[in-house]
Every structure is written in C-alpha cells, then in structure tokens.
Amino acid sequence: MLDALQGAFHDGLGYLAISYCLAAIGLNVQFGYAGLLNFGQAAFLSIGGYMMGAAIATGGWPTLAAMALAIGCSVVLALILGIPTLRLRADYLAIVTIAVAEVLRLTFGTSFRKYFHGKDGVTGFTDGFRSLNPFDYEGTVLTFSANDMWILIVGWIVVALTLVLVWLLMRSPWGRLLRAIREDEVAVRSLGKNAYSYKMQALILGGVIGCFGGFIGALGQASVQADLFNLDFAFIAFTMLILGGAGRVLSPVVGAVIFWAALSFIGSILTDLSAQSGISSFMDANQASNVRLMLVGLTLMLLMIFRPQGIFGDRKEIALDAR
Amino acid sequence: MPAETPTATTRISADDARKALVGLATEPGVSKPDPIVVVDGVRRTFGGLTAVDVDHVEIQRGVITALIGPNGAGKTTFFNLLTGFDQPDQGDWSFNGTSLKGVGAFKVARMGMVRTFQLTKVLSKLSVLENMRLGSTGQLGERFWAGPLKFLWRGQEETNTERARDLLARFKLDKKEHDYAGSLSGGQRKLLEMARALMVSPELVMLDEPMAGVNPALKQSLLGHVKSLREEGMTVLFVEHDMDMVRDISDWVIVMAQGQVIAEGPPDSIMSDQRVVDAYLGAHHDTDISELEEVVVVGREGSSGDAADESAVPRKDGPA
Numbered sequence: 001m002l003d004a005l006q007g008a009f010h011d012g013l014g015y016l017a018i019s020y021c022l023a024a025i026g027l028n029v030q031f032g033y034a035g036l037l038n039f040g041q042a043a044f045l046s047i048g049g050y051m052m053g054a055a056i057a058t059g060g061w062p063t064l065a066a067m068a069l070a071i072g073c074s075v076v077l078a079l080i081l082g083i084p085t086l087r088l089r090a091d092y093l094a095i096v097t098i099a100v101a102e103v104l105r106l107t108f109g110t111s112f113r114k115y116f117h118g119k120d121g122v123t124g125f126t127d128g129f130r131s132l133n134p135f136d137y138e139g140t141v142l143t144f145s146a147n148d149m150w151i152l153i154v155g156w157i158v159v160a161l162t163l164v165l166v167w168l169l170m171r172s173p174w175g176r177l178l179r180a181i182r183e184d185e186v187a188v189r190s191l192g193k194n195a196y197s198y199k200m201q202a203l204i205l206g207g208v209i210g211c212f213g214g215f216i217g218a219l220g221q222a223s224v225q226a227d228l229f230n231l232d233f234a235f236i237a238f239t240m241l242i243l244g245g246a247g248r249v250l251s252p253v254v255g256a257v258i259f260w261a262a263l264s265f266i267g268s269i270l271t272d273l274s275a276q277s278g279i280s281s282f283m284d285a286n287q288a289s290n291v292r293l294m295l296v297g298l299t300l301m302l303l304m305i306f307r308p309q310g311i312f313g314d315r316k317e318i319a320l321d322a323r
Numbered sequence: 324m325p326a327e328t329p330t331a332t333t334r335i336s337a338d339d340a341r342k343a344l345v346g347l348a349t350e351p352g353v354s355k356p357d358p359i360v361v362v363d364g365v366r367r368t369f370g371g372l373t374a375v376d377v378d379h380v381e382i383q384r385g386v387i388t389a390l391i392g393p394n395g396a397g398k399t400t401f402f403n404l405l406t407g408f409d410q411p412d413q414g415d416w417s418f419n420g421t422s423l424k425g426v427g428a429f430k431v432a433r434m435g436m437v438r439t440f441q442l443t444k445v446l447s448k449l450s451v452l453e454n455m456r457l458g459s460t461g462q463l464g465e466r467f468w469a470g471p472l473k474f475l476w477r478g479q480e481e482t483n484t485e486r487a488r489d490l491l492a493r494f495k496l497d498k499k500e501h502d503y504a505g506s507l508s509g510g511q512r513k514l515l516e517m518a519r520a521l522m523v524s525p526e527l528v529m530l531d532e533p534m535a536g537v538n539p540a541l542k543q544s545l546l547g548h549v550k551s552l553r554e555e556g557m558t559v560l561f562v563e564h565d566m567d568m569v570r571d572i573s574d575w576v577i578v579m580a581q582g583q584v585i586a587e588g589p590p591d592s593i594m595s596d597q598r599v600v601d602a603y604l605g606a607h608h609d610t611d612i613s614e615l616e617e618v619v620v621v622g623r624e625g626s627s628g629d630a631a632d633e634s635a636v637p638r639k640d641g642p643a
Contacts, residue, residue: 174465176453179446183449190438193429193457
C-alpha cells in the first residue's frame with residue numbers, strides 16, 4: 001500500500017505527468033477556450049521531442065537553438081493544419097489533426113533514419129541539459145534521482161509560467177474573443193472580428209505549449225520514440241482536460257496529476273493483489289496494466305455522469321447547453 | 324482607434340433625409356438622392372432555386388427602411404449577401420461607394436454595416452456585459468501581444484464598459500449584466516443582440532426580425548430605440564412581419580417576393596399597392612388601407628387556410 005502511494009506520488013509529479021500536463025494546457029487553449037477540436041496534439045509533442053533531439057544528437061546544435069528550431073517547426077505545423085481547415089466547420093480540423101499526427105508518427109518511426117533512427121528513436125541529446133543540473137547526489141530524494149529532480153524542477157517551472165501566460169491571456173479581451181468564437185463564430189464575425197485569425201492564433205499557441213511538453217518528455221526519458229505519440233495520446237490528453245474541467249486555467253494540471261497518480265496507484269494495487277493472492281494466473285502484469293485503464297475509464301464515466309463540468313467547471317455553464 | 328460617432332457633417336439630418344424621399348417614384352429600383360447601399364444585379368441560386376435576384380435597389384442614408392415579403396422571399400439571404408456571410412453568383416453591391424464584392428463578413432462589419440440575426444446569436448457562456456464589450460471595435464487588448472499587458476488596455480476596457488452599461492440600461496438589461504447570456508429569455512436575447520450591434524458604432528444597422536418574440540410593452544420601447552437610432556444619424560434596414568412596426572417607424576418600404584424586389588415606396592402607398600397585397604398582405608380584392616382590418620377579419624372567416632393572412636393579423640390587436 002505504501003509502495004502504491006509512493007508510486008502514485010512519483011508518477012503524479014514525474015516528467016511524463018508534466019509532459020502530458022503541457023499537452024493538456026495547449027489543448028485547453030485550443031479546445032477549452034477557442035473550441036478547436038485538435039485530436040493531433042501528439043504531433044506537436046513529437047515535433048518538439050524529435051526536432052530538438054535530432055538537432056542536438058545529429059546536428060550538434062546547442063540545446064536552446066534546437067528548442068527554437070522545434071518551436072519554429074510547431075508553428076509551421078499549426079499553420080499547415082489551420083490554413084485549409086479553420087475556415088471550415090469544426091469537424092474538419094479534427095479529422096485533419098488525427099491524420100497528420102499519425103503521418104508524423106509513422107514518418108518519425110520509419111523514415112529519415114539518419115536523423116530519427118527508426119524504432120530505436122533519438123538518444124544522446126541530454127548532455128547539454130544535464131550539465132546545468134545543480135543537483136548532485138547518489139540514490140534518490142523523495143523517490144527522484146538527481147536527473148529526475150532536475151527535469152522535475154524545470155518542468156514544473158515551465159508549467160507555472162505557461163499557466164500564468166494562459167491566465168493573463170484569458171482574462172484579456174483576446175481571451176474573451178476566443179471564448180466568444182467557441183460559443184458562436186458567426187456572431188463574432190458579425191461584430192467585425194476576424195475569427196479565422198484568432199482561431200489560428202489559438203492553434204499556434206496551443207501547439208507551441210504542446211511542443212514544450214515534447215521537450216520535457218524527451219529530456220526526462222533521455223530518448224524520443226515514435227510509439228509514444230500514438231492515437232491514445234490525444235484521448236488521454238483530452239481525458240485529463242475534461243477531468244479538470246475544460247476552459248479553466250488550472251484544470252489541465254490537476255487533471256494530469258490525478259490521472260497519472262490514479263493510473264499508477266491502481267496499477268500497483270492490482271499487481272500487489274495478484275501477487276498476494278498466490279494465484280499467478282489471477283492477473284499478470286500485462287493484464288493488470290489493461291485492467292487499470294479499464295478502471296480509469298470507468299472512473300471517468302462516473303465523473304461525467306455525476307460531475308460533467310469536471311473538477312473546476314461551473315455546473316451552471318453546463319446547464320446552459322440544455323436550453 | 325476611437326469609436327467613430329456619426330456626425331452631421333458627413334450626412335444630412337434625419338428630417339432632410341426623409342424629406343428627400345418624398346415624391347420619389349414608387350417603383351422597384353428607383354434611385355435615391357443619397358444612397359448608402361447600392362445593389363446591382365445581385366443573384367444567388369441554391370441549386371435550381373433562385374433565392375435572390377435583385378436588379379437594382381438603393382437604400383437611402385439616414386432613414387429607416389423596411390424590407391418585407393412573404394416567407395421564403397429571400398430577405399434573410401439578401402441580408403446574408405449584403406453583409407458578406409454569403410456570396411452571390413453574380414452582381415455587385417456597394418456600401419458608402421465602396422464595392423463589397425468578395426469582402427469578408429468581419430470586414431463589412433468593420434466598415435460600419437452591422438447586422439443581427441433572425442435566430443439570435445448570443446454568446447451563451449459569456450456574461451451579458453461581456454457580450455456587450457465584445458462588440459467594441461479597435462480593442463488593443465484583442466491583440467495577442469497586448470493581451471497579457473493589462474495596463475495597456477485597462478483604460479479602453481473601462482470606457483467600453485461604461486458605454487456597454489449605458490446601452491444595457493437603454494434596453495432594460497442592466498440588472499442582468501452579470502448573468503450568462505444563455506440564461507436570457509428569447510426576447511431579452513433579441514434586445515441584447517441589438518444592443519451589442521450598437522456597440523460596434525455602425526453607420527448602417529440591419530435588423531433581422533427585431534420584434535419576433537418580444538412582448539407588446541417592450542415592442543413599444545424597441546420602436547422608440549429604433550427611431551432614436553435614426554435621430555442619432557444611423558441608417559436602419561430591418562426585416563419584419565409586424566406590419567404595425569413597419570407602418571409606424573419606417574420611412575420607406577421595400578417589398579420582396581420570390582427573390583425579387585416587386586415594389587418599393589413609402590409605407591402608406593405600399594400597403595395599398597396591388598402587387599404587395601397579392602404577394603404578401605393577402606387581401607382578396609382591391610382595398611384601402613383603412614379597410615384592411617375588416618378584410619383580414621373577413622379573410623379569416625372566409626378562407627381560414629390562407630397562410631398569407633397571418634402576417635396581417637397583428638394589425639388587429641396591436642397598438643394603433
């Protein structure tokens with residue numbers, strides 16, 4: 001039990017949680033505020049991880065320059081996704097983003113092996129980042145090794161700064177315009193606002209935030225592999241966002257932490273149970289990891305039934321939809 | 324960019340504008356002395372159906388023009404075409420002398436031509452006050468880079484809020500300012516939408532059925548609001564089935580049927596125009612305007628299935 005709690009703590013704060021958390025913050029800007037259905041957030045994270053990793057490992061670029069390249073690439077990706085679809089109905093963006101995320105995953109996983117190394121993925125790009133690590137200890141502190149601790153501190157600082165930026169933006173007339181577009185784009189255009197341009201800005205901002213998630217994930221893992229960015233990614237990120245309550249600044253963070261902690265906790269409990277029951281056939285590790293996803297799914301269904309607005313949402317807002 | 328208020332220097336006063344209409348020929352496409360909108364050969368088809376086919380029509384600046392016609396006459400499509408929400412197959416139209424062909428809806432609105440919708444479009448999950456603030460043009464805080472820097476846009480926001488509150492008070496929505504717009508009733512949404520359109524400081528306000536779903540008492544004050552827009556120098560074009568409103572406040576009436584402008588003229592003469600009676604008002608024989616009431620009653624008893632009668636019915640119980 002203690003192990004399970006410790007594992008939950010570790011995974012709830014770890015670099016994967018941070019990475020997903022940034023992905024969900026980006027989604028919150030796109031979906032929660034502007035109403036854009038982006039099912040390809042994984043594409044932005046893979047661009048972040050792969051471009052940074054390959055530029056450092058193969059190109060020998062300094063870390064910051066590699067990050068700048070990746071950010072530039074994610075802006076270009078947002079433009080490519082947005083230019084043909086944002087003038088159309090919302091569903092077109094959803095379709096295109098799913099497809100593009102898959103195309104990118106397959107491209108990174110199988111092509112340009114000189115840079116992306118196929119299934120093995122990109123490695124050997126963390127030296128620059130780790131050389132700045134002020135922590136220097138053996139073993140673990142609070143379950144985290146020195147390298148983990150460093151990515152943790154940097155990661156959560158990035159999350160905090162991003163949240164402040166999102167909060168500042170969303171209380172401004174810019175944010176009001178995004179929310180208005182989510183409600184009714186035609187009305188916004190009738191008031192002389194260029195809805196298309198604002199949707200594009202939201203898509204780019206959300207994508208760049210996702211790109212940072214890619215950095216943290218890659219630096220924490222010390223490798224980038226295409227498999228991580230499969231279709232599940234989009235749904236997990238959406239789950240986190242809706243768990244917290246879309247359109248609230250803090251919800252992606254809380255959603256991501258709870259999701260990872262719960263996943264880890266349920267996983268360890270299941271493993272323990274099957275170990276203690278003495279019957280090895282009760283559930284093996286693979287089955288346990290699938291069952292925990294089922295239980296998470298069940299929890300989410302219950303949440304949607306009894307608290308559809310998420311943790312931070314406003315019930316009154318949801319009620320308006322029924323009118 | 325300070326909100327441009329319409330001034331008397333660029334336009335003639337409402338009274339003069341109305342006088343200028345006196346004595347104009349009452350035929351479709353007659354040219355007006357000072358048109359704000361000129362439409363030429365605009366045609367829009369949906370498959371085999373010609374929704375709008377307007378040869379020529381001009382809308383006089385500074386007056387209230389009503390656009391009437393039976394359901395399906397193409398009035399709303401015409402609105403959509405003028406405001407850039409739909410593009411015609413052919414034709415040209417201009418606002419203040421600038422051609423609007425191919426100009427996007429938001430640019431049209433920025434030029435000072437703002438519309439409302441028949442099915443109201445309030446932004447449900449924004450408060451009433453936020454709906455209003457959104458209408459202001461040229462907000463610095465709507466730029467991405469300026470958004471986080473509140474000191475840059477706070478002053479402008481306060482000015483806009485003040486204007487919004489004034490307008491809300493005029494439309495009796497001031498007590499609702501913190502409610503979600505989605506919690507308003509249908510009639511209140513109409514009011515909010517109209518007030519929000521005024522936040523844009525338009526030169527031409529286009530109202531699509533402003534009276535639908537508004538209670539009689541509120542109708543009276545709405546009529547007052549629309550008239551006051553004219554006094555402030557705005558031009559109003561509205562679609563309405565409420566013949567009382569049309570008679571009461573419009574200076575000029577344009578009648579559409581089957582996509583075409585079939586008649587135009589001052590309200591009194593248009594009501595007795597045979598083409599209009601046939602196409603829209605639905606009386607069965609020649610009649611004078613003062614007898615219309617009887618005709619409606621007779622018509623309802625005589626052939627209650629005649630759908631065209633419906634539009635004239637409000638005349639009976641409406642305020643004189």
